[in-house]
Amino acid sequence: xxxxxxxxxxxxxxxxxxxxxxxxxxxxxxxxxxxxxxxxxxxxxxxxxxxxxxxxxxxxxxxxxxxxxxxxxxxxxxxxxxxxxxxxxxxxxxxxxxxxxxxxxxxxxxxxxxxxxxxxxxxxxxxxxxxxxxxxxxxxxxxxxxxxxxxxxxxxxxxxxxxxxxxxxxxxxxxxxxxxxxxxxxxxxxxxxxxxxxxxxxxxxxxxxxxxxxxxxxxxxxxxxxxxxxxxxxxxxxxxxxxxxxxxxxxxxxxxxxxxxxxxxxxxxxxxxxxxxxxxxxxxxxxxxxxxxxxxxxxxxxxxxxx
Amino acid sequence: xxxxxxxxxxxxxxxxxxxxxxxxxxxxxxxxxxxxxxxxxxxxxxxxxxxxxxxxxxxxxxxxxxxxxxxxxxxxxxxxxxxxxxxxxxxxxxxxxxxxxxxxxxxxxxxxxxxxxxxxxxxxxxxxxxxxxxxxxxxxxxxxxxxxxxxxxxxxxxxxxxxxxxxxxxxxxxxxxxxxxxxxxxxxxxxxxxx
Numbered sequence: 345x346x347x348x349x350x351x352x353x354x355x356x357x358x359x360x361x362x363x364x365x366x367x368x369x370x371x372x373x374x375x376x377x378x379x380x381x382x383x384x385x386x387x388x389x390x391x392x393x394x395x396x397x398x399x400x401x402x403x404x405x406x407x408x409x410x411x412x413x414x415x416x417x418x419x420x421x422x423x424x425x426x427x428x429x430x431x432x433x434x435x436x437x438x439x440x441x442x443x444x445x446x447x448x449x450x451x452x453x454x455x456x457x458x459x460x461x462x463x464x465x466x467x468x469x470x471x472x473x474x475x476x477x478x479x480x481x482x483x484x485x486x487x488x489x490x491x492x493x494x495x496x497x498x499x500x501x502x503x504x505x506x507x508x509x510x511x512x513x514x515x516x517x518x519x520x521x522x523x524x525x526x527x528x529x530x531x532x533x534x535x536x537x538x539x540x541x542x543x544x545x546x547x548x549x550x551x552x553x554x555x556x557x558x559x560x561x562x563x564x565x566x567x568x569x570x571x572x573x574x575x576x577x578x579x580x581x582x583x584x585x586x587x588x589x590x591x592x593x594x595x596x597x598x599x600x601x602x603x604x605x606x607x608x609x610x611x612x613x614x615x616x617x618x619x620x621x622x623x624x625x626x627x628x629x630x631x632x633x634x635x636x637x638x639x640x641x642x643x644x645x646x647x648x649x650x651x
Numbered sequence: 652x653x654x655x656x657x658x659x660x661x662x663x664x665x666x667x668x669x670x671x672x673x674x675x676x677x678x679x680x681x682x683x684x685x686x687x688x689x690x691x692x693x694x695x696x697x698x699x700x701x702x703x704x705x706x707x708x709x710x711x712x713x714x715x716x717x718x719x720x721x722x723x724x725x726x727x728x729x730x731x732x733x734x735x736x737x738x739x740x741x742x743x744x745x746x747x748x749x750x751x752x753x754x755x756x757x758x759x760x761x762x763x764x765x766x767x768x769x770x771x772x773x774x775x776x777x778x779x780x781x782x783x784x785x786x787x788x789x790x791x792x793x794x795x796x797x798x799x800x801x802x803x804x805x806x807x808x809x810x811x812x813x814x815x816x817x818x819x820x821x822x823x824x825x826x827x828x829x830x831x832x833x834x835x836x837x838x839x840x841x842x843x844x845x846x
Contacts (some may be wrong), residue, residue, distance in 0.1 A: 348831050352799040355776040365699050368679050377670045
């Protein structure tokens with residue numbers, strides 16, 4: 345028995361820190377609060393609706409004055425009590441000012457930067473990843489299907505950064521960053537160090553989009569350094585090729601933003617299907633998810649541009 | 652009652668009406684609960700689902716939580732234990748093959764996300780133990796998992812499972828004995844063949 349206990353206390357146990365899931369679940373809980381508050385408000389609406397019904401019934405001669413007075417009095421008392429409780433527990437918007445989420449939504453909708461990033465398309469949906477300390481992080485999807493990730497400064501009511509642009513092309517996700525159309529390659533001849541390998545896997549499996557690839561029979565079949573070769577369009581006809589192989593690269597994009605990458609690719613195989621998740625080791629974010637294997641960096645193959 | 656407990660009690664009371672306070676409790680307990688569920692299920696996906704369920708239920712029912720000197724974490728572990736039982740009770744029939752055991756909540760032993768080569772090697776002992784624990788009857792599995800996967804002391808397990816400490820000691824002793832026998836003579840795994 346002693347030996348058994350010793351063995352059990354000495355085994356290496358799996359431990360993971362899933363920042364993405366932690367944040368997403370917190371956001372879901374926050375959303376639940378919003379829904380609950382809305383439900384409380386609709387409860388109030390139901391009572392006011394009842395009074396309207398009685399008023400109508402009275403004018404149409406469907407119910408007696410005595411009954412109407414009785415029901416109105418009870419309903420009125422209930423509404424007043426409910427309203428008092430509500431105003432005490434949940435301050436309505438006109439008393440407390442807009443909530444952070446409402447404010448963040450307004451900033452996003454008014455932002456010309458976001459409108460430009462979505463190519464002028466209307467906003468189809470906004471999902472908040474975090475809202476705290478006057479900062480919000482959101483994924484905004486346009487009606488064209490293009491999504492961007494933006495950081496919103498609630499205090500100054502500005503969009504402080506707008507950096508990741510992902511587009512679902514029907515087969516997977518393509519990406520344009522600051523207007524640069526990337527061409528991704530896997531560098532299979534250079535071995536990735538253990539620390540970067542672990543980091544790349546962790547990024548891939550904590551990202552809400554790439555997490556969907558990890559079904560129960562999915563297996564990670566390869567982790568390699570990646571290269572991001574980009575065509576940087578200066579004018580409609582003149583273009584210049586840039587290669588971003590490491591973290592030291594800093595290039596201005598057409599809109600003046602700067603991009604800095606340390607890309608790696610994680611290949612996830614499910615049966616016959618391979619998906620390549622390209623992650624940026626610098627920012628800890630997934631920058632692209634594409635079906636199939638990335639072309640090898642030793643080849644001169646040029647994947648089709650998505651821009 | 653020590654200071655820490657007093658603070659926790661105040662925070663739990665506040666969390667009943669203040670989502671920010673619940674957020675603080677969530678931040679503090681997310682990681683231990685998630686990792687306990689990860690070790691119980693050996694599946695990141697299942698651990699994520701179950702963690703979501705645990706905190707959703709805690710959030711929904713925190714108004715009913717009555718402070719009786721038992722830490723808030725014990726309540727979360729109790730919800731987690733119920734969720735594990737519920738999940739595998741529901742999922743039992745969905746498996747394409749069954750391990751020959753009358754009372755098992757075992758998840759696949761080497762699931763996708765832990766199937767990275769280095770990690771499989773690193774956690775070899777864990778996988779062996781997890782397999783054996785998952786073959787034990789639920790009452791032993793629960794106690795052993797809380798003791799060795801969550802690092803809980805006897806009195807804490809008693810609080811979580813709402814049982815006397817003496818019962819926990821007995822369950823732990825008998826469970827370890829069964830585990831020892833199972834590891835020495837692993838159960839025969841019968842697979843259902845197609846057709």
